[in-house]
Amino acid sequence: MKQSQLFTKTQKQAPKDEVSRNAQLLIRAGFINKEMAGAYSYLPLGLSVLNKISNIIREEMNAVGGQEVFMTVLQPKETWEKTGRWSDKVVDNWFKTSLKNGGELGLGFTHEESLAKIMKNYIYSYKDLPVFIYQIQEKFRNEERAKSGLMRGREFFMKDLYSFSLTKEEHELFYEKMKDVYMKVFDRLGMKEKTYVTISSGGSFSKYSYEFQTLSEAGEDTIYIIDKNKKIAVNKQDFNDEIIADFNLNLNKKDLVQEKSIEVGDIYSLGFKYSEAFNLTYKDKDGKDQFVFMGSYGMSPSRLMGAIVELNNDENGIIWPEAMAPFKIHLISLGQNEEAQKIYEELEKNNIEVLYDDREISAGEKFADSDLIGIPYRIVVSKKSLENGGAEIKKRNEKESRIVKIKDIAKELK
């Protein structure tokens, strides 16, 4: 698109109430707008990034057999009383409200209850299992202290997948598989190198669970790295002798390296907790009722967006990996709009995503904006570049540019 048409503008200074690097850069570059603590609006550039991250996750969930749904955020009290999770004493971050006719409801912070209830209408026989359901949707959590920009909001995006299996054994096969699926997603998002499968306490449903922790000073968690090559770690808050024994970890706690990290995903074995609460059963081959064995698998596209910015920036701005950049190319014309226009049309014709800076402003401002927004490739068309034989191409994360003939640009960047 033409940048002169983009309604957002960049800012030199970040609002003083925004301390986290990811929110500062995203606000300055016009990706998001802060509505209140922990609640952000996504503007065109931000929405594009969010959708690209979501689509990568969606593709991987589909590849493993996930079926996408979209559940309502509105949650009636009665559903949650079945699992004892309506009480504010049990779940302290509910956003609750009421209906005009007096019924109480809450805004969903997760969807185990809701989905278990739905699946009761569709799971009857062992032939119906296993089945994997997911959604990419907003979650609401009344955080006592929202912080860290997109990484800990009151309203945020979540991909939550739920598995329904015949047995614990069948569940575990899928559970293990999901570890690899998650790592594949992080690989596509360019963060695999820094992401560790992290052993954590399992909450009330199972002894252990796995978190996915990405090394970053901006993180809220601390992990002990167990195996740097296999990317295995243990969450510091759960690290104890029992874990060492249970996982056969042959190590000495004081030799371990501690790192700060961002929790970018988690997977849980839920066991029968929800199937018992909602009497979610199937008939086995002998015609006997059996409870469904459940698991849940979370990953937040909005937190990932924040984390990706934390991992990919320099003093001038964001450096988007190509997979989730809002555009592939930032085309900048310096007083050569005619040639730039031709390149723009050629790129569009080839379905290459391009932001064309056609504004009548100084070169310095265009470069500064381009660095701040962080589109992976920058193409500059100017008198100078034309004299040198074409347009300059430079990657956002590289210093040197090179000249490419104008007729070769589309071919080269396809």
Next chain:
RNA sequence: CGGGAUAUAGUGCAAUGGUAGCACGAGUGGUUUGGGACCAUUUAAUCUCAGUUCGAAUCUGAGUAUCCCGACCA
């Protein structure tokens, strides 16, 4: 939820209890055009409610919001 801090144009900052000013942004006119260029000119603000005072951005109280530390975090 405990502790601490802050609240002034769209953004960032000033203003001893006495004329709310600067920079960026935005508008207009002009000069520029390879790293947020320049000149002229315009625009736009004291969180809310009380109180003290001749007079409050400034002092007091309450409220609200925001940020930080901690706690919490399926």
